[in-house]
């Protein structure tokens with residue numbers, strides 16, 4: 203059982219709120235897309251309107267990456283979205299950070315610096331050990347309670363996610379609550395249950411396929427995108443040099459053996475593309491798998507229309523469909539057809555769940571909506587869709603194991 207904001211007496215309480223606003227960053231090093239910030243507006247507004255004193259904690263990027271930047275521009279954007287001043291503090295758990303948190307008044311909000319600027323935050327710990335990190339020991343004394351709204355990072359067992367709820371009373375924010383409501387009950391969703399696995403994260407998709415087929419969660423797994431191409435190769439189809447080289451370059455060659463093992467074990471439940479679309483003379487051109495391989499330069503960029511018809515027929519009988527990753531290179535209009543149509547057909551299923559933040563923004567750009575639930579998380583949603591526990595959720599469930607360090 204996890205406490206939510208309904209269980210929290212907010213007025214006058216200093217709340218550390220972990221959000222996931224890890225976002226695309228432009229060439230100038232500032233925020234380029236605010237979709238993830240918008241997702242947390244309900245939680246933050248509610249806490250502020252109820253008289254909370256809010257210190258926002260978040261990570262941005264990974265060390266060494268171009269998107270590993272300060273949260274200053276995130277704070278500026280949050281200020282506009284929340285329609286109130288939101289200060290940015292350029293440290294996370296120093297004296298200055300604690301002082302800024304302690305001087306918050308009811309209804310005030312500040313953003314602490316990128317948690318991953320400190321090396322401990324890029325490590326995975328068990329919850330007890332995470333509670334002993336500099337970040338948690340340094341900041342917890344200035345907080346009364348901890349709210350975790352960062353569903354999209356909940357598959358990480360990093361200090362800001364599992365350490366704070368070990369020393370402070372922990373609550374799920376509104377994003378976390380709604381994600382858990384839907385994704386935490388995947389085993390109870392209407393059957394038959396179909397998983398559609400597309401996109402380019404082949405190892406993750408094969409992990410999901412193994413897990414959901416082994417556990418009997420999936421009645422069918424439909425493959426598309428690069429995942430579909432890997433399954434075609436595993437089934438003995440020559441998808442051509444261009445697609446094979448792409449799979450090899452991504453380091454996914456070993457995945458073909460894993461896909462073949464999966465076909466041996468659960469072949470009857472796994473659907474493979476029956477045709478693919480390539481670019482020929484500058485246009486979309488469809489080829490049945492029997493007509494493969496295509497020309498040397500022609501990559502399989504989308505599923506074709508007979509695959510779509512086949513998958514749509516399977517979806518007609520589904521009670522629940524869970525989708526992750528696009529069916530093709532949706533960024534190019536000629537190859538967006540598979541994603542638009544397949545995801546469109548999924549909206550007619552009684553329960554339709556989309557896992558994966560990037561897929562969600564792709565769907566918005568393609569004008570497809572009407573799903574039962576679109577998750578804010580990529581890796582976290584995938585893990586939940588296999589009915590595996592998430593460390594940050596377990597830490598909230600377990601509750602504080604010991605007293606928070608004393609305020610000085």
Ligand SMILES: Nc1ncnc2c1ncn2[C@@H]1O[C@H](COP(=O)(O)OP(=O)(O)OP(=O)(O)O)[C@@H](O)[C@H]1O
Pocket residue numbers: 400401402403426427428431502503504526527528529530531532533557558559560561562579580581
């Ligand atoms: N047949 C294909 N060949 C090459 N690239 C493909 C093909 N099908 C899909 N893609 C690419 O896959 C990418 C998206 O895959 P990915 O697995 O990262 O999905 P995602 O929705 O971004 O996942 P998440 O939200 O979990 O990050 C897109 O950029 C798309 O162009």
Ligand SMILES: O=C(O)[C@H](O)COP(=O)(O)O
Pocket residue numbers: 222224263264354355358580581
């Ligand atoms: O974007 C995400 O999936 C989350 O913010 C987690 O980020 P990470 O994969 O860098 O831990």
